[in-house]
Amino acid sequence: MAQIHLEVVTPSGPVISDEVDIVTAPGVGGEFGVLANHAPFLSTIKTGTLSFKKDKQTKYLMVSGGFSEVSNNKITFLVESAEYGADIDVDRAMRAKERAEKRLAQAQQQADQINRARAEAALQRALARIRAAELDRQ
Amino acid sequence: MPGLKDVKTKIEGVSKTSQITKAMNMVASAKLRGAQEKMETFRPYAEKFAEAMRDLSGGMEGSNLELMEVREVKAVEIVVVTSDRGLCGSFNSNITTTAEKLMQKYEAEGKKVTFVSVGKKAAQAFRRSGKLRSQYNDIMGTFQMFNAREISQDITHQFVSGESDQVDLVYGKFHSVAVQRPEVEELLPIKPVEGGEEAAEAKEGVTGAYIYEPEPEEIMEVLLPLYLNVQVYHAMVEVSASEHAARMTAMDNATNACKDMIDELTQLYNKARQAAITGELMDIVGGAEALKG
Numbered sequence: 477m478a479q480i481h482l483e484v485v486t487p488s489g490p491v492i493s494d495e496v497d498i499v500t501a502p503g504v505g506g507e508f509g510v511l512a513n514h515a516p517f518l519s520t521i522k523t524g525t526l527s528f529k530k531d532k533q534t535k536y537l538m539v540s541g542g543f544s545e546v547s548n549n550k551i552t553f554l555v556e557s558a559e560y561g562a563d564i565d566v567d568r569a570m571r572a573k574e575r576a577e578k579r580l581a582q583a584q585q586q587a588d589q590i591n592r593a594r595a596e597a598a599l600q601r602a603l604a605r606i607r608a609a610e611l612d613r614q
Numbered sequence: 615m616p617g618l619k620d621v622k623t624k625i626e627g628v629s630k631t632s633q634i635t636k637a638m639n640m641v642a643s644a645k646l647r648g649a650q651e652k653m654e655t656f657r658p659y660a661e662k663f664a665e666a667m668r669d670l671s672g673g674m675e676g677s678n679l680e681l682m683e684v685r686e687v688k689a690v691e692i693v694v695v696t697s698d699r700g701l702c703g704s705f706n707s708n709i710t711t712t713a714e715k716l717m718q719k720y721e722a723e724g725k726k727v728t729f730v731s732v733g734k735k736a737a738q739a740f741r742r743s744g745k746l747r748s749q750y751n752d753i754m755g756t757f758q759m760f761n762a763r764e765i766s767q768d769i770t771h772q773f774v775s776g777e778s779d780q781v782d783l784v785y786g787k788f789h790s791v792a793v794q795r796p797e798v799e800e801l802l803p804i805k806p807v808e809g810g811e812e813a814a815e816a817k818e819g820v821t822g823a824y825i826y827e828p829e830p831e832e833i834m835e836v837l838l839p840l841y842l843n844v845q846v847y848h849a850m851v852e853v854s855a856s857e858h859a860a861r862m863t864a865m866d867n868a869t870n871a872c873k874d875m876i877d878e879l880t881q882l883y884n885k886a887r888q889a890a891i892t893g894e895l896m897d898i899v900g901g902a903e904a905l906k907g
Contacts (some may be wrong), residue, residue, distance in 0.1 A: 485662055487759045487847060489655035504836070505827050518666075519827040520836040543837060545666065547824075554662050556759055556840070590771065 478512035481550040482528055484558050490539070491537070493560045499551055501544055510551050517546040521555060523600040536561040538608040540601050557601075559606040562613025564605050573602035574578045616889060621883040625876055631870030638701065639865035643785055646791070646858035653851050655754035655789070663844050664807075670808040670834055678776050679831065681838040682804050689726040691769060691778040692716060693746070693801065694740070695849045696733040697787035697857035698754045703867075705786055705794060705860035711738035712796035713784045717745075728778065730758060730769060732850065747772075754854055770839060773802045785849035786856040792863065794856035 479495040500509045502524025510517070523540040542555030576599035583592035694713045696706045713736075717727045728747040731737040737749040748768060753761045772778045782801040786794050826833060 485659045487656050487659045487844070488652075491657060503827060508827075516824045517827070518670075518824050518833065520833050541836075541840060543666065543833065543840075552662065554659060554666070556763075556843070590767075601645075 480510065480512040480514065482553075483550065484526070484539070484553045484555065486555055488557075491560075492528075494530065496530040499526070501526045501553070503544075504537070504577050507586065511548055513549055514546045514551070515569045517544075519544055523604050525561075525595070525604055525611060526553065526558070537607045538564065538601075538604045538610040540604065553555070559605070559608070561608035561610075563610040564612075566606060566609045569605035569609065570603050573599060573606065576602055618883065620888050621879055621886060624775075625879045625883065628872050628875050628879065631867050635865045635868040635872060639862055639869060642858045642861040642865060643879070644704075645861060646855060649851070649855035649858055653855055656847070656851055660844055660848055663841060665880065667841055668807045668839065670837065671804075679834055679838060680808070681770065681802060681842070683763055684803050685726055685779045687779040689728065689778045689780075690720045691728045691730060691772060691781045693730045693769060693781060693783045693846070693849075694736040695783070695853045696735040696739075697853060698734040698752055699857075700735065701864065702857055702861035703864035705857060705864075706735040706739075707732075709796045710736060714800065716782065716784065716798060730765070732765060732815060732846075733853065735771075738881070745844070754850065754857070757847075757850050757854075759843065762850060763843050766839065766842040766846045769802065770842060778802075783849055786853050786860075787854045788855040788859065791859045794860055797852075799849075801842065804841065852873055860901065889900050 477497055479497060480499065481494070482496045482499055483493045484491040498509055498511055500507060502522050503520075504520045504522050504529065507524075520543045521539060521541070524538075526537045526539045527534055529535075537558050537560055539553065539558045541554045542553060544551060544553045546552075576595050579595035580592065580599060583595050692713055694709060696709050700706065713729070717729075722726050727745055729736075729740045729745050730747055730749075731745070731749040733754045734751045737746065737751055738743055740746045741749075750761070750765055750825070769778070769781050773781055783799045783801045785797055785799075787797040788794055
């Protein structure tokens with residue numbers, strides 16, 4: 477099967493650079509899948525789980541905020557953070573989720589737009605972490 | 615002629631200082647390696663990002679993206695990035711002087727100036743001016759992307775709400791271990807990259823038209839705040855590497871100065887000791903002569 481080159485780059489260094497079979501990513505307009513020889517494509521990425529398949533094995537990553545570019549049979553993700561599901565500390569993510577929920581409730585009460593947006597973003601990240609870790613364990 | 619004991623105490627004191635400066639030099643060189651590594655790991659991200667910005671921003675002139683909005687400049691915000699700690703030569707004061715000159719220039723043009731400080735030294739420099747709008751202290755040691763995000767969200771909020779019409783960034787750029795210079799960059803409004811359109815066209819010629827999802831303008835709406843994060847983070851990485859390099863040089867100079875001082879003091883000590891011996895001899899000889907007589 478033809479493969480596509482997947483690259484995930486974050487500010488703290490590249491996370492993956494590998495040939496894979498298929499990539500599924502959380503685009504802003506919904507989840508999308510990319511196979512080998514995809515047409516040139518540019519999309520923004522929201523916080524969520526990215527998965528790719530290689531040697532019949534699927535791996536999951538949590539990614540947050542960025543964009544992806546497909547060209548010349550290569551897909552590049554530029555995201556602010558990316559973590560393998562297997563490396564995620566679920567307890568910590570759970571605690572972060574609870575904290576974010578509390579802050580969100582507080583911000584909603586006070587009608588504080590900025591803090592509300594921040595708490596929402598933190599909650600999304602925590603949820604994406606938990607999901608990526610769960611998917612990895614299945 | 616100073617007393618023998620005084621000179622000896624002074625030599626001991628200076629040699630202890632030189633031990634400290636030598637240790638600080640070694641700590642700085644270890645930290646510089648860490649900071650340079652951080653710079654290296656960040657580079658691919660920054661480069662790819664700049665490339666994408668170049669491709670996309672070409673056609674964005676005249677669009678109504680709020681971060682690219684050019685208005686008449688009445689208020690300028692200057693973001694000053696320095697280190698948290700001193701003892702690194704003139705590194706921090708070079709940055710704050712550059713920022714101050716910039717302020718004077720803007721004020722002469724009748725523009726209102728406010729400061730945002732990143733790093734304690736910048737806060738100390740502008741605290742008393744009454745123009746410091748917000749400060750970020752004690753983050754230069756272990757900063758991460760989310761620190762940069764917090765800062766850029768802060769300045770974006772000011773810009774979008776019309777409190778500032780232009781945002782400048784002043785930081786210490788790392789040229790080499792020996793050279794770090796203050797650098798001024800314009801952060802907001804974000805300007806379309808020059809030659810972007812041609813670059814995008816050339817690229818399209820090679821790979822065919824891109825499919826954008828969502829529309830390019832909406833992509834830019836997401837990308838611009840991220841780009842701002844990248845720029846702030848970049849300045850912080852540069853400053854952190856520069857700080858350690860500057861401290862290395864400063865501590866090396868201090869250690870050398872200590873060595874020179876010890877040499878001088880030792881000479882003084884020997885001279886004083888010799889003088890004392892000569893004096894004692896004179897006394898003995900004088901005494902013996904007196905007994906003979």
